[in-house]
Amino acid sequence: MVECNNNSPKQRCCILILLQFTLFVSCCTCFIIPPRQRRTNDNFSFHSSILTEKKTLQLLLSTTRDIEEEKVTEKLLAIDNNNNNNNNNNDESSPKKCFWKPSRSNTKWWQERKLLEELKVGQELSGCYLVEDLLTGTTGPKLYFECGVGKINPKSGNWSICNGMLRLSREKISVSRKRTARFRKKNNITLYVSRIQKECGRFEVCATLEDVKKYTSIKPKISxxxxxxxxxxxxxxxxxxxxxxxxxxxxxxxxxxxxxxxxxxxxxxxxxxxxxxxxxxxxxxxxxxxxxxxxxxxxxxxxTDDVKEDARKELEMVAAQKKMDAAKKNDVSSDNNIQRDDDELAIQGNIGNFQN
Structure with a gap:
């Protein structure tokens, strides 16, 4: 048997030629051997020798093919590893993309969804449409629109949709329903960002820029x-x-x-x-x-305490004034009584003099 090493292609060709030559020589020698000698040797067989040589050739060819295939597979694995590393670097540097349909009637065009963190107050959002309404909310009637905005979960890296909330004025329920019906008929609505709550993953919108200015001029409520x-x-x-x-x-x-x-x-x-x-x-x-x-x-x-103190002083002053008024009334009534008594005495004296 001829050993096969990881040699150059020229050396492999030489080895193959040498093996073919030895096979040819062995075949010729088998024909030269006399029949008696061939019969006397029980272990020797012409066909078995040919088969062994064929097996060696097949083994050599298979080993050379295996070596070449291993090299090719190693190169492919190296390329795959490089691609995977590049993909991982790209995934870490840039988030996944998410797409949405700006209009329900248009089924051909898709647009990339915006991140909630990248929104700005007053930004225009086009292609919005109504997806949900809440007309009986405790904080007033509200409408929710698909505006092509979302946020990414930092743990899983998956997107979640963030719908824009439009607040309606506190009016009769019939008026709110009519406004909702008008919004529901439209497929391409333009809205403007009025408030962003990144910690809650929510944002609010208005129908006009004037409403946004009014909304932003209001002082933020404290907790x-x-x-x-x-x-x-x-x-x-x-x-x-x-x-x-x-x-x-x-x-x-x-x-x-x-x-x-x-x-x-x-x-x-x-x-x-x-x-x-x-x-x-x-x-x-x-x-x-x-x-x-x-x-x-x-x-x-x-x-407050100062208001209570002022009210207490005012009540005391009112009470004192009432007492003074009552005292004056008593004095006036007593004077009137004295005057009345004097008048009565004078009248009685006049009557006595008249009788005398």
Whole structure:
């Protein structure tokens, strides 16, 4: 047997030629051997020798092919590894892309979805369409639009859709339904970003740029949890109920000024809404109050200490004035009584003189 090493192609060709030559010589020698000698040697066989030589040739060819295939596969694996490394680097540097259809009627064109972190207030969003409505929400009627915006989960790297929220004015439910029907008929709506909440993964939109300017001019509301007991706040009366007045102090929750606080301050009974209005708490009035307590996100308000002190002094002055008025009335009535007694005595004296 001839050993096959990892030689050059020229050496392999030489080895193959040498093997073919040896095979030819062995075949010739087998024909030269006399028949008697061939019969006497039981272990020798002409056909077996030819088969062994063929096997060696096949083994040599298979080994050379295997070597070449191994080299090719090594090159392919190296190329695949390079491609995988490049893909991994690209994935780490740039996020995956996500696409959406700007219009429900158009099924041909797709556009790349925008990231929520890249939005700006006042940015124009075209091709929007209505996907959901919430007309009976506790914070007012709202509409949700598909605007081609989304966010990426940092753990999984998957996209999630972020719909733009449009707030409607607090009107009758019939008016809100009509506006919703008009939006639902349109497929290509242009909206403008008015507010972005990256931590919550939400954003709000407006129908016009003027609405965006009005919305951005409003002061941002503070959290109720950031308020402390005894903190002085200023607010506006927005609603009146039989049990008290609802005050807007610029927080995400409105506060309650209970009617008992007003009655205690005024030192008299307050007759529901009429009594609150007579006390100066009509709708739209500006008031200066302090935080009494915050329990279960319920904000209770009370009058400040200086207001209570001023009210106490005013009540004392009113009480003193009443006492003075009562004393004057008593003095006047006593003088009147004395004058009346004098008149009666004079009349009686005149009557006695007349009788005499």
């Amino acid at each position: 109720v949890t950031s308020l402390k007991n005894g903190q002085v706040v200023t607010g506006e009366v927005v609603k009146l109920y039989p049990y008290g007045a609802i005050i807007d102090i610029g927080a995400n929750r409105r506060g309650l000024l209970h009617i008992t606080k007003v009655a205690k301050l005024m030192n008299k009974c307050i007759n529901k809404e009429k009594g609150l209005i007579n006390s100066g708490l009509e709708k739209g009035a500006k008031v200066r109050l302090m935080v009494e307590s915050i329990e279960k996100r319920r904000l209770s308000l009370d009058f």
